[in-house]
Amino acid sequence: MNILCFFLRRKFVPYLDGGLRPGQAGRLEKHLAGCRECGGLIVRIRAGHQAARRFDRLSPDASPRLPEFEEIWARRPSPSRLSPALAVPALLAVAAGLVMLVAVSSRTMTSHSREGLVASHDIQAGREFTPLAIREFAMNSRSRIVTEGFVHNVYYDEQERTLHIKLVEGLQDPEPFVICEIRDVRGLTIPQQGSRVRVYGMARFDAQPGRGWNEVNPVMNIAVLNR
Amino acid sequence: MARVVPDDPEKVLVQAARRGDEEAFREIYRTYREPVWSVVLSLVGDPLQAQDILQNVFFKAFRGLPRFRFRSALFTWIYRIARNECRNHLRKHGPSVVPLEDILGSRYEADTASVADDGSRNRRDALTGAVMQLPFKMREVVVLKYQEDLSYDEMSRILGCPSGTVASRLNRALTELETLMRPSEGTR
Ligand SMILES: [Zn+2]
Numbered sequence: 001m002n003i004l005c006f007f008l009r010r011k012f013v014p015y016l017d018g019g020l021r022p023g024q025a026g027r028l029e030k031h032l033a034g035c036r037e038c039g040g041l042i043v044r045i046r047a048g049h050q051a052a053r054r055f056d057r058l059s060p061d062a063s064p065r066l067p068e069f070e071e072i073w074a075r076r077p078s079p080s081r082l083s084p085a086l087a088v089p090a091l092l093a094v095a096a097g098l099v100m101l102v103a104v105s106s107r108t109m110t111s112h113s114r115e116g117l118v119a120s121h122d123i124q125a126g127r128e129f130t131p132l133a134i135r136e137f138a139m140n141s142r143s144r145i146v147t148e149g150f151v152h153n154v155y156y157d158e159q160e161r162t163l164h165i166k167l168v169e170g171l172q173d174p175e176p177f178v179i180c181e182i183r184d185v186r187g188l189t190i191p192q193q194g195s196r197v198r199v200y201g202m203a204r205f206d207a208q209p210g211r212g213w214n215e216v217n218p219v220m221n222i223a224v225l226n227r
Numbered sequence: 228m229a230r231v232v233p234d235d236p237e238k239v240l241v242q243a244a245r246r247g248d249e250e251a252f253r254e255i256y257r258t259y260r261e262p263v264w265s266v267v268l269s270l271v272g273d274p275l276q277a278q279d280i281l282q283n284v285f286f287k288a289f290r291g292l293p294r295f296r297f298r299s300a301l302f303t304w305i306y307r308i309a310r311n312e313c314r315n316h317l318r319k320h321g322p323s324v325v326p327l328e329d330i331l332g333s334r335y336e337a338d339t340a341s342v343a344d345d346g347s348r349n350r351r352d353a354l355t356g357a358v359m360q361l362p363f364k365m366r367e368v369v370v371l372k373y374q375e376d377l378s379y380d381e382m383s384r385i386l387g388c389p390s391g392t393v394a395s396r397l398n399r400a401l402t403e404l405e406t407l408m409r410p411s412e413g414t415r
Pocket of ligand 1: 004
């Protein structure tokens with residue numbers, strides 16, 4: 001390959017796109033007719049180019065529900081909005097929160113036990129989930145979490161074709177709660193009402209009208225702690 | 228007397244966002260959520276990881292907007308964050324090990340003999356599989372050029388390299404793709 005080949009090869013794709021001026025295209029064609037190496041290369045590049053032109057987006061049928069704006073907005077710190085009167089208590093609260101966060105993080109678990117699994121979704125080895133109590137969802141900024149609670153009720157949403165499990169901290173208290181959404185119910189043994197479960201997945205806030213609740217969506221795995 | 232030129236709507240939007248206007252952020256998210264999602268999903272392959280990354284991209288974009296200097300279009304800047312997030316994610320966690328069936332759902336035919344099938348759907352799925360097999364640097368140029376329809380200049384700004392480098396990377400990606408798509412070798 002000489003220096004001319006080197007520079008002309010950068011024009012191959014624009015040439016195949018029809019984006020070269022006639023003079024440039026003519027010079028390239030003349031070179032291709034006389035250079036076996038470049039002539040062979042452009043045949044392969046043309047085949048790859050023609051295939052790649054059919055490359056389209058993986059969505060929408062491969063897409064899970066995309067995060068709502070509120071979920072991202074909620075993670076954004078906005079101390080400048082606080083009035084001076086609120087700022088000091090807020091800072092103290094943040095400091096206290098940080099202490100709690102450090103304590104929680106030190107308990108961060110990696111899911112490796114497959115005992116008691118009821119969902120068929122695999123957890124990728126080594127991926128960490130931050131433990132989060134149900135009452136902590138409101139101020140949570142982590143997305144990949146593991147939470148524990150009692151199954152308050154279970155229902156199947158025909159329209160969305162998802163199984164919803166309402167999880168509470170104590171069976172006597174309907175609040176706080178979190179809704180766990182399971183999209184792939186194949187091979188799923190539905191956990192019984194009242195059983196204690198550990199749920200792995202993505203923490204989200206569902207801001208749709210009539211909802212406005214915290215959820216684990218999608219659920220990546222569920223372990224039943226007592227049956 | 229200077230003529231009053233109406234401001235570029237994107238500039239107005241970004242300036243409003245920089246003042247902390249929630250509606251402006253919402254509009255930015257609404258505009259770029261889908262395109263960023265498709266790039267991130269194509270780069271990492273796994274919808275769950277892509278969801279994580281999408282959140283981080285916009286979290287970082289919102290946080291970094293005060294430092295946005297209008298040297299590039301907003302989408303170039305956001306794509307650049309997205310691309311860096313994907314690269315860092317893959318560096319940290321390695322390539323996704325999610326089976327293609329999980330990404331493509333029912334569209335995917337596990338029988339690789341279907342590459343030679345007449346159906347355009349199977350050809351498209353084989354193509355998606357081949358693109359996913361490309362090394363990251365090749366995959367990203369294919370995604371940006373063919374999926375997002377970006378120019379060499381735009382790609383070069385997003386990738387932070389000269390357009391000549393983009394061109395030669397694209398050539399390498401396309402020859403690799405040609406090899407992967409050959410019926411006899413595309414199944415490896
Ligand atoms: Zn040559």
